[in-house]
């Protein structure tokens with residue numbers, strides 16, 4: 001256990017015996033150490049120093065794997081780099097996409113009937129099952145396909161780590177407490193390794209209008225203009241409007257089985273503002289450039305590099 005973890009554990013057990021000032025001090029420590037806090041820059045460097053061998057191997061493997069990038073994928077990667085977003089449906093294997101759709105139709109719709117709300121995001125109803133995290137499962141076969149891994153590797157300049165994916169059904173839920181609006185408010189995503197994150201998203205249901213709560217982004221350039229505090233937190237629509245960025249807001253629409261890549265690390269984003277009588281089901285497959293977490297995927301099929309590297313993690 002690190003000293004920071006030890007201190008946190010102590011606080012969890014003891015509360016704040018020195019009162020309000022003690023609480024405030026702890027919140028400040030959390031802000032500094034939090035994923036989005038200023039310590040992320042230190043974490044990014046520390047990660048590279050600590051895992052230099054792996055960083056070099058992943059860089060070299062990415063160079064090799066992406067040297068003959070198909071022009072259409074290279075164009076998507078360019079868009080992703082510039083705007084933080086690129087539609088990717090045309091680049092994925094249609095057979096895998098069809099299999100993914102069958103998984104939704106035959107299995108996920110049944111899970112939806114018994115799904116329960118997430119305590120931290122009351123509008124999210126998870127449709128994942130622990131048994132899904134294995135390489136012969138369509139979710140893994142889909143996300144490990146060549147075009148996706150090539151695009152993310154080219155974007156990062158490094159073979160990525162896959163982080164635990166989620167399938168979320170977003171429903172219309174009235175929320176009183178601001179904290180529980182969570183990802184319905186504008187924010188950036190930060191990672192344990194302090195480095196970039198890109199997710200592949202799949203819409204399992206049609207998202208033709210704002211009523212279905214599309215993922216909504218501010219492209220990279222506009223995101224850079226957002227005024228946030230030293231400890232970046234979630235921000236309100238009014239702040240986006242005051243910064244004259246409302247014109248740049250881009251809701252991501254698409255019919256079911258639309259696939260896209262998005263840098264939620266560089267693009268402010270929000271979503272799941274689902275209107276009454278609507279719902280939205282998405283698969284979110286997050287890739288991190290640096291990740292010190294334990295492996296979560298069961299390797300049940302023969303796997304070659306770089307796919308093997310994508311599911312192999314550096315233990316936390």
Ligand SMILES: O=C(O)CCC(=O)C(=O)O
Nearest residue numbers: 183189214215270271272
């Ligand atoms: O539900 C949404 O559209 C937003 C999700 C989100 O903010 C995230 O995945 O970081």
